[in-house]
Amino acid sequence: MKILLVEDDAVTRDYVESGLIGAGHLVDAAEEGVDGLTLASRGTYDAIILDRMLPGMDGLAVLKAVRAAGNTTPVLFLTAIGGVDDRVEGLEAGADDYLVKPFAFSELAARLTAILRRPAMMSEQTKLCVGDLEMDLVRRTVTRAGIQIDLLPKEFALLEYFMRSEGRVLSKTMLLEHVWDFNFDPRTSVVETHISRLRAKIDKPFETDLLHTIKNVGYTLRA
Known part of the structure; x- marks a missing residue:
């Protein structure tokens, strides 16, 4: 949430x-x-x-x-x-x-x-969709092309932030502030590690990528 x-x-x-x-x-x-x-x-x-x-x-x-x-x-x-x-x-x-x-x-x-x-x-918005990727905020489930994707709590929170910000470029600092405690050391690799894990689950098994890296700027989720 x-x-x-x-x-x-x-x-x-x-x-x-x-x-x-x-x-x-x-x-x-x-x-x-x-x-x-x-x-x-x-x-x-x-x-x-x-x-x-x-x-x-x-x-x-x-x-x-x-x-x-x-x-x-x-x-x-x-x-x-x-x-x-x-x-x-x-x-x-x-x-x-x-x-x-x-x-x-x-x-x-x-x-x-x-x-x-x-x-x-309840808030009117209970589902988030980006392309064929769907997140059910009530059931706390994620599917892509109808296939269920199991995410850890922090992965779910990270993906939710991306889906709510569809098309926006999110910097590492923005991700640290919104998904993790903002006191995290900016030099930490926690963002890169979770991005890699998220890609392995929502992109790698499918034909097209949704999560993109914008060099020297950040990341964006778009269909």
Whole structure:
């Protein structure tokens, strides 16, 4: 899944982001409400994790703006504001769930799974397609020309990022930031290693290649 995390506390943000990435998800993170709203407006996300106490524009205002724009992406409030009236206010504004800090990551993950399981609340996009390559985001399966391809969690996350960015050239730095912890040493060969493994699974057994190297720039996935 691709998740937007809007949290101004660096410790909490890093904790949640690391947990989500470790679970194989793609994560975009923002510290301020306005930045979070901008990302939510420009990107396609499966879920949004939103703090209420944000600098510049509070989380409740962000949520109302997201819903006013017709965006139905599931939203989970993650906040220290835990009064009954506050929870009711958040849910009535359009939040799908409300988790009060302090919290366990396992509960956060379970709540995310629960809200995504609700048919009426799920993101409209459940499948990604590039040529004859298909990814089912609900079943977590990948096929090409009808043949199932087994991917490891990180390979799945890497391919999902490529498919969501079809035709765009993605640099090594962009891949490190979106698929791996951005603190990875840029000199690491982890990207090249995973690209090679991914090619062996989605390209090598087939007649045409989808994953292309743009010399000295990066990589792109296109039919």
